[in-house]
Amino acid sequence: MRGVILGSGIISGDDGKRYQFHLQDIQNLEGRSERSLEKCEVDFEIDESGEKASAKAIFITKSSANVVDSITNSLNDNSISSIKLKAYIGIIFSALAFIPFLGWFFAIAGVVVYIFALIGISRESGCKSIIFNFIISAVLSFISTIIISFSTVSAVVGALSNADSGIFAGIGFAGIIGFIIAISALYFSYKYYSLLSEATNERLFFYAFIISVIATLTIFIPLLGILLTIISYIVQIVAWVKFKEIRKIN
Template sequence: MQGKILSPQLISGDDGKRYEYDKNDVINLGGKDLALLTGSQVEFLSFDKRVAKSIYIINENVNVSSILSADSIRSARLKALWGIGLLFFNFILYIGLLFVNFIQDIWQNIGHIIIIVSFVLYSMAIYSVSKAAASKSLFINYIISVIISFLGIFLFFMLAPSGASGVSVVFSLGTMIALILAIYLYKIHDELAGLSGSSLFLWAFWIFVVSVPFCFLFIMFLGFVFFFFIPGFGGLIMAWVLLFIAWWRFGKVEKR
């Protein structure tokens, strides 16, 4: 008999009936995630009118909506990789903006859209991991870090007063916010490292922490290009690469 996967536990048969099944009865599942295979065509045997056995996937149907809605490690990995990849592409455009004028028009047109899309994808990835791992702290710490980040951006770009004394106050508050943000980012990456069994998450975090101050110095003192650019933007690229590899290797939740 043939049918269609409705969910990780349910198949709709061509006879109009619905059959429950266990993923261990899917013969050619391999390492695929059933949550991402909704709508796939299958062949199966049924010795009970409510249970499907010896299931064989004959036509996979992995769609974007399944990837975005599924709360699994594979779904989280895909969303995180897309989010990191888009953000890295936007970062390259920004570097081009610093040196080549015509890049400015490109970045202004698509840069903000890329940032929003990558942020949404990465947020969904963190949420999916927290659901798959039944973690009560991962997504909460992530939301707190997002709130702190927006607070810091608002402080610098909306509330920065003029004058040396005002700038000094904002710089002090900004430093405090940055330290608090670093604490929560450490908690997030430490938990990801524990859940994935990969220390690359923590390596990416520490390289990022060291690189960001050099990036600010590079922007403020553009003349010292090589002195600030290499440890700053070069470090950010290295951190992104390590984070990308860490997510790429994230196959299952490790027992802690």
């Protein structure tokens, strides 16, 4: 019998009848979540041993034909394999942010896809704070970087142009504000990595955070800060590769 999956646990058969099914009865599930199966075409056998006829020995013959639906289902797929794939794409796109002209596109796309990976972990773990802490830490980090960079450049330009003390006082105040925001970003980043490590049962995420903090503190030491930043990046990638479960947390 052939049919189409209508939604959660329901197949509409070519005979006009509807049949219930369980995920374990799909022979080629291949990591798909139940949410991503909607509108997939299937071939199945009818099991009439129960009170109601149900579907068994189900094979997916064709995924959703609509490209938009396919992309939407993929983004909403909370299976571990799908979450990992979105994280990989997000990390790779973020690494391409330094490409001239197209860098902003890759940076934004990378963050969006990465957030969808975190949404999957948030849904499966029941912890919405993971996404909140990630977004807040990212926004505060961006703001502090802009302020501190502006203050540093302004201080150098002011020194070269013999600016008066009032200007330097303003630059120093802006630098202090930027530093306070950076500390706040560090706090939310700590919360994010702690929750992510707990939800995935993978401590490498937290180790990546610790290394990144050390890298930030040593950024002015030639090569060391850059080397530690690269190591932190690699450790985080390994953590995404290694994690195999999502645990329920408060």
